[in-house]
Amino acid sequence: MTPVAPHFPPIRRVAIVGVGAIGGVFAAWLGSRLPAGLITLSALARGQTLATLQRNGLQWTDGEGTTHAVPLRASDNAAALGPQDLVIVSVKGPAMPSVAQQIKPLLAAHTVVLVAMNGVPWWFFDGLGGECAGLQLQAVDPGGLTAAALPTAHVLGCVVHVSAVSPQPGQVVRIKNNQLIIGEPSGSITPRVQAIATLLEQAGFGVKQAERIQHDIWFKLWGNMTMNPVSALTGAPCDQILDDPLVRAHCSAVMREAQAIGQRIGCGIDQQPEDRHAITRSLGSFKTSMLQDVEAGRPIELDAILGVVREIGQHLSLPTPHMDALLGLTRLMARTRGLYPPA
Numbered sequence: 001m002t003p004v005a006p007h008f009p010p011i012r013r014v015a016i017v018g019v020g021a022i023g024g025v026f027a028a029w030l031g032s033r034l035p036a037g038l039i040t041l042s043a044l045a046r047g048q049t050l051a052t053l054q055r056n057g058l059q060w061t062d063g064e065g066t067t068h069a070v071p072l073r074a075s076d077n078a079a080a081l082g083p084q085d086l087v088i089v090s091v092k093g094p095a096m097p098s099v100a101q102q103i104k105p106l107l108a109a110h111t112v113v114l115v116a117m118n119g120v121p122w123w124f125f126d127g128l129g130g131e132c133a134g135l136q137l138q139a140v141d142p143g144g145l146t147a148a149a150l151p152t153a154h155v156l157g158c159v160v161h162v163s164a165v166s167p168q169p170g171q172v173v174r175i176k177n178n179q180l181i182i183g184e185p186s187g188s189i190t191p192r193v194q195a196i197a198t199l200l201e202q203a204g205f206g207v208k209q210a211e212r213i214q215h216d217i218w219f220k221l222w223g224n225m226t227m228n229p230v231s232a233l234t235g236a237p238c239d240q241i242l243d244d245p246l247v248r249a250h251c252s253a254v255m256r257e258a259q260a261i262g263q264r265i266g267c268g269i270d271q272q273p274e275d276r277h278a279i280t281r282s283l284g285s286f287k288t289s290m291l292q293d294v295e296a297g298r299p300i301e302l303d304a305i306l307g308v309v310r311e312i313g314q315h316l317s318l319p320t321p322h323m324d325a326l327l328g329l330t331r332l333m334a335r336t337r338g339l340y341p342p343a
Contacts, residue, residue: 008191009110011199013084015042016072017103019049019058021164022116023090024172028060029203031070039199042073042081044103050076052170060172083108086196090116090160092293093140093304100149107154112192114182116158118289119221119304120312126152127186128214130266132315139308156193157213158182159220162205179206183213218267222258223276225306226251228290229330232300239285242277251277253322261313261320293339300339302330 016027031041043053053074061067075081084106091099096117107113115121122141125132136144161179164172180200184190189209197207210216227238230251234241242248252273259269293300306327313320334340 008195009085011085011195012039013042013082014039014086014088015044015081015084015106017044017087017089017099017106018091018095019043019045019053019170020090021166021172022160022162023088024058024060024166024170025162025164025175026088026090026116027058027072028068028070028172028175029205030199031058031072032060032068033203034199035202038202040073041070042075042084044076044078044081044106045074046076047169049169050074052168056170058170058172060175062175078103079105081106084111086199087111087113088116089113092299093117093119093301094299096122097141097145097149100146104149107150111154112156112196113150113154114156114158114196116160116180117304118224118301120217120308121155121157121304122146123152123155123157123185124214124217125265127184128266130264132265132312135312135315137308137311139303139311152185155185156182156196157185157210157217159210159213159216161220178204179208181208181210181213181216183210183216185213187212215267218262218265219269221305221309222255222262222269222271223280224288225258225309226254226326227280228288228305229302229326231288231291232294233330233333235291235294237285237287237291238280238283242281248277250322250326254326257313257318257320257323258309261309261316261318264316264318265312294334294337297337298339300330300334302327302334302340306330 014030016023019027027043045053058070059067087106122137125135141147159181162177164175166172182193184193193209197209200207230241255273262269290300310320310323310327331340335342
């Protein structure tokens with residue numbers, strides 16, 4: 001690990017925004033695995049999650065089945081929590097425009113916002129260069145509301161390779177894997193990337209510092225963009241999806257369209273769809289997060305995972321007929337269930 005530049009302020013105040021399964025893992029490990037007194041941990045929450053956190057703290061269960069209680073300061077009012085050194089945002093994509101407005105009181109001039117969310121984020125083309133440099137992505141930031149409230153200068157990207165379940169508000173169980181990839185939207189390894197990587201490593205995460213985080217975001221998306229919507233449409237776990245040759249072929253066709261887009265924007269992928277299918281199939285039978293959202297009656301993250309990729313393809317005048325079909329079918333299914341905004 002490269003030493004942290006001494007001029008970067010120490011990270012003492014940390015707030016989690018979105019204490020679901022993944023946000024809960026951040027809160028659990030930062031709140032219980034760091035030296036006592038190193039940080040002050042807060043959470044911005046609401047509803048039953050807020051009530052549970054205020055009453056019991058965060059409850060998390062480790063691999064041995066032992067449950068731990070993590071005390072933290074929880075509020076639904078960001079102003080009550082005050083400015084932070086690090087804010088970790090782990091919310092569903094549809095919530096981000098309103099969340100960006102709510103967290104303004106958490107931001108000081110030096111505050112870093114680690115965006116640990118699925119799919120392509122609103123800041124993706126800030127600093128990437130190429131044909132889409134500076135492109136404002138309407139699919140994930142309609143009207144630019146998030147960008148206006150949360151300038152990219154505050155942002156670090158984060159790709160999460162961690163799985164967990166939140167069976168009840170304020171509870172996290174079945175935590176598997178511990179890998180994070182973090183990086184600056186504009187590229188390069190900066191002192192703040194190094195400082196945050198060090199903190200997360202102290203809490204037990206394995207952290208890779210990426211010189212071009214957009215590449216890692218695109219690579220993870222390449223698998224999620226088919227498994228998630230197809231599972232949401234069919235109700236099938238991933239092993240059944242990949243064991244059906246017709247469905248598997250459709251997924252491959254969508255991935256090849258995304259691969260062509262990635263090549264144009266500087267996020268080329270050397271694998272073939274079958275390579276990724278083999279990795280996914282090796283994981284056995286599991287439900288994607290989008291299928292879990294459908295079953296729970298929650299809004300789905302369709303735009304950040306699929307709609308935004310189509311938008312980029314349209315900007316580049318690249319045809320995406322297979323992607324269009326998958327997006328249209330999934331969107332219609334979700335609209336009929338009230339899980340996606342009406343036309």
